[in-house]
Amino acid sequence: MGVCIGVDVAKAHLDCAEGPQARVKRLPNTPAGVRRLVQRWTKLDVDRVILESTGQYERRLFEALADAGVSVVRVNPVRVRRFAEGMGVLAKNDALDARILALFGEKVEPAERPVKTPRERILRDLASRRRQLIGMVTAEKNRLEHAIGWSARDIRSLVRVLEGRVERLDGEINRLVAKRASMASWLTDSASTFSASFAPSTRRWRVLSEFAHVVADASNGCSGEI
Numbered sequence: 001m002g003v004c005i006g007v008d009v010a011k012a013h014l015d016c017a018e019g020p021q022a023r024v025k026r027l028p029n030t031p032a033g034v035r036r037l038v039q040r041w042t043k044l045d046v047d048r049v050i051l052e053s054t055g056q057y058e059r060r061l062f063e064a065l066a067d068a069g070v071s072v073v074r075v076n077p078v079r080v081r082r083f084a085e086g087m088g089v090l091a092k093n094d095a096l097d098a099r100i101l102a103l104f105g106e107k108v109e110p111a112e113r114p115v116k117t118p119r120e121r122i123l124r125d126l127a128s129r130r131r132q133l134i135g136m137v138t139a140e141k142n143r144l145e146h147a148i149g150w151s152a153r154d155i156r157s158l159v160r161v162l163e164g165r166v167e168r169l170d171g172e173i174n175r176l177v178a179k180r181a182s183m184a185s186w187l188t189d190s191a192s193t194f195s196a197s198f199a200p201s202t203r204r205w206r207v208l209s210e211f212a213h214v215v216a217d218a219s220n221g222c223s224g225e226i
Helices: 031-041 059-067 077-086 094-108 118-144 149-197 203-225
Strands: 003-009 013-017 025-028 046-052 072-075
Touching (some): 003 094, 013 094, 046 059
Parallel strands (some): 003 046, 046 072
């Protein structure tokens, strides 16, 4: 069994414990700091890396590790705090938290959940930004009900700008979804063509066909979320 690594995430830095008894090392929570950790941990026998959900400050490291094939789990801070209290640990600081997270990984073995692909992350971010803009449009229109003169004209101008941004976002979202659907369609068509050209028992083309259907299903599910 590999080592469980605990990472206490802050806005500016990452405190890392490569095991419950390991010396805690601090690195900056920057692209360069994350790259150093990924390079190191891809060379180690890592069972899993445990991070707490910290309002997106952990996202850069979480996604970089997942993309590199390192098992990484994001856990609820409340669950880890209760675990620490159950172990009799009431003190709290960054270094101690990192060791507790490593111990939590060893003892609880939290399950790794499916990680979104880079394209799915982009779509998620675009959808989130669209909701923010819609909220801003709604807020400005509500203010317009009681505005007069210059203020009313300024609000109408801002609403037009925001609605234009929403349209641009809709176009980008539709482009990404259509691109994914097109890829799925191409794979399905290619699998059908190859299957017709080779014996039905040929394992390679059976696998290709199955993979094409999986991609098509994923694409349909993605467009449904948007």
